[in-house]
Amino acid sequence: MTATGAALPVPDGLVEAFWEYERALMADDVATLDRLFADASTTLRGDANGLLVGHERISAFRSGRGGAPQRRIVQTHVQTIDADHALVVAVTELARGGRGQQTQLWARFADGWKVTAAHVSVPAPALDTRIWRVVGDPLVPGAATGPLTGESVAVKDLYAVAGHVIGAGNPSWEAEATVERGDAAVVSALVEAGAAVRGIARTDEFAYSLAGTNAHTGTPPNPKAPYRISGGSSSGSASAVSLGQATIGLGTDTGGSIRVPAAYQGLYGIRTTHDVVDRHGLLALAPTFDTVGWFTRSADLLALVGEVLLPDQSEPDGGLDLVVVPELLRLAENDVAAACDRWIADRGLVVRETWPLADLDLWVRAFSTWQAWEAWQVRAPFLQGRLDVLGPDVRARFENASQVTNAEAHAAYDVVVAARARIRELLGDRVLVLPSAPTTAPELGTGLADRLQATREATLRLTCLAGLGGLPAVSVPVSTTTGLPAGVCLVGAPDRDRALLQLAVTLA
Template identity: 30%
Template sequence: MSSANVWVLLGLGIAGIILMSRRFKKAIKEDFGAFIERLQLLPPPQPAPPKAPHPLTGLSFAVGDIFDICGYVTGFGSSVWASTHEAATQTSPVVSALVEGGAVCVGKTVVDEMAYSISGENKHFDTPTNPLAPSRMPGGSSSGSAVAVAAGLVDFSLGTDTAGGVRIPGAFCGILGFRPSHGVVSGMGIVPVSPSLDAVGWFAKDPSILRRVGHVLLQVPYAESRRPRSVVIADDSFELVKTSADQITQVVVRSTEKLYGRQVIRHINLGEYLLSNVPSLKRFQNKNTGSGESKISSLKAFSEAMLFLQRNEFKNNHLEWIDSHKADVSPTILSDVYGTSDATDECLALCQSIRNEARNAFTALLKDDGILVIPTAPGPPPKLGSKEITCGDYRSRCFSLLAIAGMSGCCQVTVPIGSHEKCPLAVSFVARHGGDRFLLDTVHTMYASLQEQASTAEKCKPSTNAISQEENAEIAKEKGNIAYKEKQWPKAISFYSEAIKLSGKNATYYSNRAAAYLELGSFLQAEADCSTAIGLDKKNVKAYLRRGTAREMLGYYKESMEDFRYALVLEPTNRTANLAVNRLKKLFQ
């Protein structure tokens, strides 16, 4: 074969690879990365008249890759788990009930690794794209199921909720997410996470569909809906929200007044109520406050009890498998499994007492026709790749909200109510354990009014110059990122400088400009920018890495070593920092 022919074939091969790559990216983009596997489970034929058609006729749905489907491996959010387990021999009864109810199952969706996170990010699979906020996290653990509904790919979807796995992605993706009362929907044919907390949940955009699915899974007949006689707003829970708390409560209050009158609205300090009505909670609170430490809040103690149960039961279920596959399990899971001591019988008994007493306390508070109003999450979805969702303060506020239904076993629904700075906002309604149909009916009745009030609230929001400046700064930063990727370093520096002028307290802008300065060999400027970034954000790993590089190039080896070591404190598995430390050690030998 002549050299000319070889080059022609090589060129065709490369062109083919590029074309296939583009087609693959397009396919991923079209389903927003929600699906792991496409399949089709068809419902039985419709019954002959005069019998009514199946209740879910005409609807499509997807299920998280934690539900068994006969003939398919249940991946549990991990490619390694999938490779070490056999295909399921039976389909989960929950999935079967929906198919028999007339719906078509079209595929399995991404879940967080071992369903053990609320971010939606997964090292084994590409993170599903949040359709309402593409630069933000979709939430987990049922990330793919939420994204599939939010993107309009299916009418509804199934997920599981242990400590927020349905409620958080529902809130982050701007759709309805329902966690039923604990134990009312079968957990058979589902990989367990923490059985005393696990609940099958579902997502929908349409409250009518949410309710139709509920009637099938809860096996409750259609009946006339009841009006709430009390709408209880947990004021202290809204103090955990750093933005838009007033906007959320006003939407709920105005909608409630319009539909049911102001007399049904009540306010409560939920933490104080729990402390007075859950005796075991006070014992747990005292037990988990060390000598000389300030007492943790009752809501935080409630969440700590939930996380204690979750960790212990997760370890009991999966420690043996994790022991055999440590290298393939995320550091977060390993930290929880190996970084905590085994639970004592006394602690487990105390947590179980909290659960039982809390269920009774909420039944007394809400009775058969009361709704508790709380935020779903402590704020808008964090940015992709950010450390916000793993920081102690965010997690504490988040799980203090999620534990309310998680520990009591109550049913909860997250409802979208507009947006804040182009990110979805949500509120949650909670009903007593067993009040699932009442809660679904209430959401169905209130939904249109809530959306109307949310729209009115957004139109009335003042547009301040400060917000405009921040938006312009972000635009300038993104232009800088594009220039940087195109290796146009001076142009990138110009855009980052513009962003800094508009918003001078953003550490990322300085750190990004430092990266461009490094490419140009301007090490002093890079070091100065990184120092400013670190002054603004002491956990900015990239700033430490870039300052370490600049100082190494300037010959400040000791200071450089300190920066790389501090980066390792923040990210123990950071490969760049590890290599740099080993390289610098050789200079001192």
């Protein structure tokens, strides 16, 4: 080590502790790494993904990441603060190429030297494959003039882009897919309006997830809630917008795949009235519920995209009355429900009423059963006999889907039809206000698979209402008291998408 700064010597034992840490890091020796980080709630570890505060969170991160990139130390420099504190800066060279830096603040404790704060930087990848499958500069240029000139689009990997395949989040499907000869209808409309296609963004496999944790390509980052999931299945499009790599994220929403990522990442998002936007060139999951949707970082741009993609729609007579059903609000965890309550209270224009929701559990089961049956009908020709090409969570879903009988499916469909009529009757021409998702984004780490299943079940109890009703829904970002993103969802009457978008602009 090279001492720098004031002429204070390198403290005894620091060099040995530093190299013990480095050996443990390369061996993924989590126990030793935990011992060499100060066991305190104030210990810090940061990188490009975000800041971890507290030894417990740092330890959980290490346990779940599967080891650090292999590297060697090129240089080390020490600034001794006093006999018990020192700053160590190391220049690293990664085995995959490129150089990084590691800055650590070390302190001497009774049982030896420990890191109290650290920051790690490594070369950014040329292409973050967690977010993107294909990118360009741009991939498809937009028209020279139009309402969306200057905007850029992340296209979910379910939409056709001419000259490319639809990858659908699954490598085996992608390898066998044929090159698309034309753009999906909505992609063409956005390009003609001036928006440039930045690239094709990742999705959960066949869009059959709400998490964004693709087993093949990884979890796109969530910059608003670091070290938490991004939300799916429109995860890549949402992360691209959240990170500022695109201004518009084109996605889909079947069971919540616009509303959930929007809530988890603090974005505006809309799922449109079923069938109001042309789905030509979109790979189906469950056609009864599949809808076109998009994300933006502002309500104004969300509405501007609607002016391009939505047909002319009749305006509601008078204003749009907002209604809250307390029983639905209570389906969210306390921090999310409180954030929604604050948003509602700040606007002071919401009526609270009780809805007869005794059949909600029946509706959720019918939604899931019919969705599963349709998903198997459209994907069985590819998946039959080779479900092992899927990641564990999506595979389990398709395995269950393959077991749904025609009788079970048709019984579920009868419930879906009845639920659609009942939900539309209860809503009328008003706007239902409820949480976009019942939780903030779950943390990555130990036990994630089990936690995600419970979260999915809780989420569908809220999101299925718009899906069953075939209704438009706009997610508006809010924050919990701890600063985590969440979403307030505005569910409108069918074919009132434009009015709902303008309401979101007004309320924003």
